[in-house]
Amino acid sequence: MHSIDSKIAQGIVNRVMKVIPYNVNIMNQDGVIIASGDRSRLNKIHSGALLVLEEKKSVEIHKDTDKEKAGINLPIMFSNETIGVIGVTGNPDDIRQFGELVRITAELLVNEHFIFSKKKAFEMHRDKFLYELTQLDGEYSERIKQESNELGINLDVPRIALVISMKNKDFNYYVKIKDKLWMFLEKQEFIIEYFENTFVVLVNTPSKQNIIIDILYNEEVEIGVSLKEALISTAVKQGDLAIKVGKALNKDEKVLRYEELYFLSTLTTCxxxxxxxxxxxxxxxxxxxxxxxxxxxxxxxxxxxxxxxxxxxxxxxxxxxxxxxxxxxxxxxxxxxxxxxxxxxxxxxxxx
Structure with a gap:
């Protein structure tokens, strides 16, 4: 069952009241006012909203009473479900022209919010799953393959990992670099939050690898480049090792390639x-x-x-x-x- 968050509801009220000269309220599925242009009305039961929820249609109130004010109250629908009520305070004859407009606006904004939330939840799930793949030991299990398919990640694609270690620790700089890289990535290429001030870019081809390196060449970063590997965890560990060995050798190069350092990286087993x-x-x-x-x-x-x-x-x-x-x-x-x-x-x- 979907419900409207009070913060989202207040945002809708504020936007609607910028274009109509009347107070607007939003009530939840229990008829409680959770957002209003009149803050004194918050958290009160709205009897008109209860009627809307019961009858699933608009309700007009023509006189002020102790419990409610005159106005029009309309159901807010999402996925064929009444998830709340939006009301406009005033003489119904004066505000009727705004009623349907207000309802449609509210539903559009609610729909936008739920779609965004669903997209955000999907992205968070995918990002968490990708991080887990960097820590994986051994081959992909059937469960992992099934989950990857649900998240749109093709594990049959061999990838190159570029481990990007930030020398500039400013968070805004970190975000700017990541946003810049996303513009150049294609389907089945990803950015993974690895650990503090470090992220991983997974690319499909050496040519894309070179593009990413060129983009980052004048930035305050170190780049560990793996071989092209079937397992994401193997590629990421190679990129990580390239940076660690490069630092141990006091190398000044910005780009540290596992291909050139793999022999020395084997010494870390000691x-x-x-x-x-x-x-x-x-x-x-x-x-x-x-x-x-x-x-x-x-x-x-x-x-x-x-x-x-x-x-x-x-x-x-x-x-x-x-x-x-x-x-x-x-x-x-x-x-x-x-x-x-x-x-x-x-x-x-x-x-x-």
């Missing part, structure tokens, strides 16, 4: 290893003044080329060798040994 954690703690605490972590990163980025590393760090070769020996003595890992260097680099990615 999280929780106390030995790796201790390596970084030692290098941070005891090697801070010597910039030992920066030395390791430069050593990797420059493939162990001593001259290039020395130039990059702006230090002498002897200073570089001293730092490498210090790393070895503090951690027991020799950066000149490939496996030891990989262990130190893994520790950095996980715990920096």
């Amino acid at each position: 999280k929780g290893n106390e030995i790796l954690k201790r390596h970084i703690e030692i290098l941070k605490n005891e090697g801070n003044k010597l910039d030992l972590i920066d030395t390791i990163l430069s050593y990797i980025e420059n493939s162990g080329e001593i001259n290039t590393i020395s130039k990059n760090l702006n230090i002498h070769r002897n200073t570089l060798n001293y730092r490498l020996e210090k790393i070895h003595s503090l951690t027991g890992k020799n950066p000149k040994n490939f496996l030891d260097l990989l262990e130190l680099y893994t520790a950095y990615i996980l715990y920096n």
Whole structure:
């Protein structure tokens, strides 16, 4: 059963009274006045409305009494159901010309409200469902497939996830960016609220991926780009990992692609290893003044080329060798040994 909210009813009253010079009331299905141009009449039983609800037709009152005022009262219909009554106060002979106009206006506004509410409820359900898909482990169940069909989401379409992390934390900026992106999305492409200051854009093609990246390139964001995946959760996790690994490596790029970082992202499965954690703690605490972590990163980025590393760090070769020996003595890992260097680099990615 539908009912009129008092806030919506008062909005209708206010709009109608802008175009007619008479007081207007709206009564609910119990005949109680829930909106009125005369605030003193709120929450009172309207006997004329009770007659309208009982007889399901317009009722005219020609004289003021203790319980009611002269006027015309008409049923408000929605989906063949009487959901309330709208009344215009005044001499029926004077206001009869407004009666049908007022009723039709009220019904149009009520219909608009219910359609909007239904659309909003659908969108909220769909958004919640899409978020749940980002957290899913494993394949889609039959229940999920059925619900997705009801919500118009085709799970057979492989998608690319762009995880958008906002550097600008202003909420209005966040909304502006999302609204801009919606203009470029097509059917079966979605925006998902992921977590605070981060949302996900699901697109169907690499060309649309590139369009989104171009739109965002001058904005205050970081973008993690996944591979094209059958499962939404897989794509989103890839985009998320691309950002996390990119941040760990202090990469300045705005666009971080899982395709380029997937090998390093596999190292995150080592999280929780106390030995790796201790390596970084030692290098941070005891090697801070010597910039030992920066030395390791430069050593990797420059493939162990001593001259290039020395130039990059702006230090002498002897200073570089001293730092490498210090790393070895503090951690027991020799950066000149490939496996030891990989262990130190893994520790950095996980715990920096």
